[in-house]
Amino acid sequence: MAAGKLISAYAYEVAPQQRAPFTGGEIPSSTTLQQALDHTFVRSKIASAPAVTFVFESGSTTRDHPIRDAALKVSFTTSSQESEVELLAERLANSMDNRSKPSLLMVSVHESADIASRRMLIWTFPQQEVFNLTVQDGHPQLEMLDAFNRESSIRKAALLEGANDRTGMLTAKVLDFQSTAAEKSVADLWIAKFLHARLQMSDTEGTQLLARALRTAHTKTRGNQAAQDEINAAISAVRVSTGKRISIAGVAAGYMSEIAEAAFLSSVRPEESTAAFTLDHDRFDRLIQFKRFTLASGVIVSAPFVEIGVDGGVMVTEVDGRRILRAEGEIEEEQVRTRG
Known part of the structure; x- marks a missing residue:
């Protein structure tokens, strides 16, 4: 044209x-x-x-x-x-x-x-x-x-x-x-x-960009527990947000300190970071692969970017009509915390 x-x-x-x-x-x-x-x-x-x-x-x-x-x-x-x-x-x-x-x-x-x-x-x-x-x-x-x-x-x-x-x-x-x-x-x-x-940014575009930025940040901060905690906290908060339009810059400012924020914004253009959109929650969960399980014992298992049913991930099987979760791996770090 x-x-x-x-x-x-x-x-x-x-x-x-x-x-x-x-x-x-x-x-x-x-x-x-x-x-x-x-x-x-x-x-x-x-x-x-x-x-x-x-x-x-x-x-x-x-x-x-x-x-x-x-x-x-x-x-x-x-x-x-x-x-x-x-x-x-x-x-x-x-x-x-x-x-x-x-x-x-x-x-x-x-x-x-x-x-x-x-x-x-x-x-x-x-x-x-x-x-x-x-x-x-x-x-x-x-x-x-x-x-x-x-x-x-x-x-x-x-x-x-x-x-x-x-x-x-x-x-x-x-x-x-x-x-x-x-x-x-x-x-x-x-x-x-x-x-x-x-x-301008559509809700679909914004949701996809946010999920991609969080995945990039999660990968880049591997080994930095404090930064990973901030990224996980941001994911948890975003997942339960309702109705309010958000921006990537707003998520960074609200939940992340310097290291996590730098990793989070590294894959986002400056003009994209300030564009407002409404989160598509179902799409976000699919892209983040966020799973949260509450076991009969009261133990809660939750994590983003977890593959279900593959080696090294979370295994869910059915035994006598009951769904059983198994997650096994080496503990890299253990903390006593006053909040989940």
């Missing part, structure tokens, strides 16, 4: 913490530009990227938002909107720190499949030094140039689409190729600081 017929486009050079004026402006539409934007759109897969919801002031009835307001003006006003896009350039500069490279901010407006809607794309392409080889009178010359790389691994993009009404452009599809768990401040630059948004 291409980006859509180009209506208008703007480009500005932006450096970290730069103040106006910014070099750039509206770009004349051309077949070459349309083809380049279509190619970048398809290659980026922005149309199937994760969605974010813009964050509005609590209690706001007007839905004012700097990115959404600019998108509606730029997309649905027939006159040039250079001043509006310059405000986006200033916002991007304020979001960047000295670790960020100067970037090309590009904003393009396209027709949508819905005739009443528009599609607006926001791109940042980082500046990189490139060589330019020319030959004059048979003599090669090599120049060092600054260029903006549209295939860079640290480019960013946002896609807004909708009509010019109260419900239009409340969300965006977002790509941040530099967003990793080890680079939270970089990820925050695009989604939290510039877009002022938070990641």
